[in-house]
Amino acid sequence: MRTWTADAEFFDIKQTLECGQVFRFKKTDDGGYVIHSLDKRCFLRKEGDKIILSSDDEDYFRNYFDLDTDYGAITSRLSAFPELTAAVNFGKGIRILRQDFYEAVFSFIVSANNNIGRIKGIIERLCDVYGTDCGGYHAFPKADQLSLATVEQLKQLGLGYRAQYIYDSVREFPSVAAGIDLTDADKTHKKLLELKGVGPKVADCIVLFGLHITRSYPVDTWIFKANATDALNTPQKVRDYFLSRYGEDAGFAQQYVFYYARENRISSTADIKAG
DNA sequence: TACCAGGTGTGGC
DNA sequence: GCCACACATGGT
Numbered sequence: 001m002r003t004w005t006a007d008a009e010f011f012d013i014k015q016t017l018e019c020g021q022v023f024r025f026k027k028t029d030d031g032g033y034v035i036h037s038l039d040k041r042c043f044l045r046k047e048g049d050k051i052i053l054s055s056d057d058e059d060y061f062r063n064y065f066d067l068d069t070d071y072g073a074i075t076s077r078l079s080a081f082p083e084l085t086a087a088v089n090f091g092k093g094i095r096i097l098r099q100d101f102y103e104a105v106f107s108f109i110v111s112a113n114n115n116i117g118r119i120k121g122i123i124e125r126l127c128d129v130y131g132t133d134c135g136g137y138h139a140f141p142k143a144d145q146l147s148l149a150t151v152e153q154l155k156q157l158g159l160g161y162r163a164q165y166i167y168d169s170v171r172e173f174p175s176v177a178a179g180i181d182l183t184d185a186d187k188t189h190k191k192l193l194e195l196k197g198v199g200p201k202v203a204d205c206i207v208l209f210g211l212h213i214t215r216s217y218p219v220d221t222w223i224f225k226a227n228a229t230d231a232l233n234t235p236q237k238v239r240d241y242f243l244s245r246y247g248e249d250a251g252f253a254q255q256y257v258f259y260y261a262r263e264n265r266i267s268s269t270a271d272i273k274a275g
Numbered sequence: 276t277a278c279c280a281g282g283t284g285t286g287g288c
Numbered sequence: 289g290c291c292a293c294a295c296a297t298g299g300t
Binding site for chain 3: 113114115117118121122155158159160161162163
């Protein structure tokens, strides 16, 4: 196991893990966290102004935590938008993780019309039952492992009506993955809609968290409550407006707003403006 | 007890 | 294309 450090100024472990972008993490006894991705894991804790990271796969998690990106520049650009100042200040330790594409697809299919606590439990059970035993924890199940599950078995893990989506999408996945074009976000978003259980919002999450295409603005219930106005009265209108407003920074902006709105139980655009 | 949660699929128009 | 409605599950 290797250990290395990162600057904590724009890296808050709790904010980054608990802001709703990822589901396979836990608190540890020493006051830190452990995060799992595919068959890998990484321990994190804070010491002074440094984040201490430990993993068998340093290169993977350096990329995963987006450690080469300047979040000072991102927060600075976004804070210039008056409606974002409070949210960016509140969650300025958030980093957008570079998650695995396949794992993001199935994680966010589970996330639809669901709550984060329950999503975490379902995904943990999926790993424990179908994923490879890595000694002390289980990997995220590979497609050939997940495809062994029947719809009934998936339902027993608490997936409800999403069981059929997982069952169908794991079989549709190869052809969809083959059609992904990282240089064309719109084409990629459209391609993802072919998967069962993937609609516009889940596709936006996959694009943002699984492909790190930051020209993306997933509109869930929290974002919609925070952003809706008389003019922006549908998720589609909210999405289009803020995509054009924030451009390549839209994905970051969305995550600051989501975290702020959810942590503070924001219920309207007026609450955001009141700060 | 209704309502909510990082919404989507389906059928009717 | 848009709209209304159903939908598993667990928490409040």
